Amino acid sequence: MRIGIPEALLFQRYEPIIRTFFNNLEVDVVYSGPSNQDILERGIKNCVDEACLPMKLFQGHVSKLEEECDKVVVPRLMKCEFGDSICPKFSGLPELVGKGNSQGRFIFSDPLYLNDRAKLEKTVVKQGKQLEVPKENLIRAFRAAEAAMNIRKAVYRAEADFAGAAGMGESEETKKPGERKGSRVALLGHPYNISDSFANRNLINKLKRLGIEVVTGEDPLEKDFSMQLTGLMKAPYWMFYRENFGKAGALLESGSIDGILYVSSFCCGTDSVIIEMIKSRIDDFPMLVLKIDEHTAEAGIDTRLEAFSELLERRRYHEAHLS
Numbered sequence: 001m002r003i004g005i006p007e008a009l010l011f012q013r014y015e016p017i018i019r020t021f022f023n024n025l026e027v028d029v030v031y032s033g034p035s036n037q038d039i040l041e042r043g044i045k046n047c048v049d050e051a052c053l054p055m056k057l058f059q060g061h062v063s064k065l066e067e068e069c070d071k072v073v074v075p076r077l078m079k080c081e082f083g084d085s086i087c088p089k090f091s092g093l094p095e096l097v098g099k100g101n102s103q104g105r106f107i108f109s110d111p112l113y114l115n116d117r118a119k120l121e122k123t124v125v126k127q128g129k130q131l132e133v134p135k136e137n138l139i140r141a142f143r144a145a146e147a148a149m150n151i152r153k154a155v156y157r158a159e160a161d162f163a164g165a166a167g168m169g170e171s172e173e174t175k176k177p178g179e180r181k182g183s184r185v186a187l188l189g190h191p192y193n194i195s196d197s198f199a200n201r202n203l204i205n206k207l208k209r210l211g212i213e214v215v216t217g218e219d220p221l222e223k224d225f226s227m228q229l230t231g232l233m234k235a236p237y238w239m240f241y242r243e244n245f246g247k248a249g250a251l252l253e254s255g256s257i258d259g260i261l262y263v264s265s266f267c268c269g270t271d272s273v274i275i276e277m278i279k280s281r282i283d284d285f286p287m288l289v290l291k292i293d294e295h296t297a298e299a300g301i302d303t304r305l306e307a308f309s310e311l312l313e314r315r316r317y318h319e320a321h322l323s
């Protein structure tokens, strides 16, 4: 049996865990590869018009894999690792991308609660039986994936400790805007909009070409943003809200960035709230919101980035000297 895994939505975020799980299962696995024009066109053709760009791309990855595989992994994510909720499209993903009887070919589509280890293991083992793999192999693969997650956290912690002990990062991080060679921006947004260079039209390379350094904040699997969330009327409901609002607050407080660049999908409901909340917290600190969809053109992005870069430079060198 051949299993297809779409490299879209939260794939990059959980990639080491997903790969470890399937490597340990010893089944025939096909990864869909990075997004491209062909995948986007498949997504536009098969997905509902109102869907956001990341959902259309996911649909495109699934359509490609359906031609090559017996089963396609289409997860139904209900809760993330900290117990927060996620966009409702994730909990209805199999219905959103399933056409006709194709839902019967989806696997791991039972509700997944990443914050409940026992429930997660039970669901994964139950769903995995469709792969004709012995139960003990499924349990072994699940535990190996869990270990990969813990190793990732340990490596991240060790890197942070090493940087701290060596004084690295600190000196750079604490430099004030006028003391740095170029501008530095925080790149925020949903993880799939940041990590998919086809979706964001190679944004990180464009920023580098303009001499802008990019920081994306701490590892979200590790970082506790509770400090930045104090003062809100209630705890943020969505994971992406908690992460992006928290990251923006942490980076702003550190004084280590000159601006914020937020990549947002056109017609994303959660972003409409997150962006306004960040704006209300940062006053007149420079922030550019880049909306992306399937019609986004390189030239439009280039022009806005150039204008933003000039604004940051002007602020760094002149506005700080105003009496």
Ligand code: SF4
Binding pocket: 052, 053, 054, 055, 087, 088, 089, 090, 190, 265, 267, 268, 269, 270, 271
């Ligand atoms: S959070 Fe926004 S961008 Fe992400 S899937 Fe939902 S609607 Fe799309």
